[in-house]
Amino acid sequence: MSARFRVKRHKLDVVTRSPWVVRDRERPAFVGQYATLALAIRAIDNTVRRERGMPDRLDISVAEIREAMAS
Numbered sequence: 360m361s362a363r364f365r366v367k368r369h370k371l372d373v374v375t376r377s378p379w380v381v382r383d384r385e386r387p388a389f390v391g392q393y394a395t396l397a398l399a400i401r402a403i404d405n406t407v408r409r410e411r412g413m414p415d416r417l418d419i420s421v422a423e424i425r426e427a428m429a430s
Contacts, residue, residue, distance in 0.1 A: 364403045400424055
């Protein structure tokens with residue numbers, strides 16, 4: 360089973376304000392480009408929350424990201 364979302368960083372020699380790119384594998388969709396990895400993860404979280412009828416989360420901590428990655 361593959362992961363639904365794909366987070367990729369542009370190459371280091373590419374100069375851009377938003378180096379993190381998020382794509383959705385279930386749908387041929389481009390979710391967005393983000394300045395930090397934390398913002399990219401928040402966008403994924405909010406996408407899933409919207410699909411489940413939950414409100415968007417405006418804040419996310421590093422500890423929550425690590426906990427989610429560990430489980």
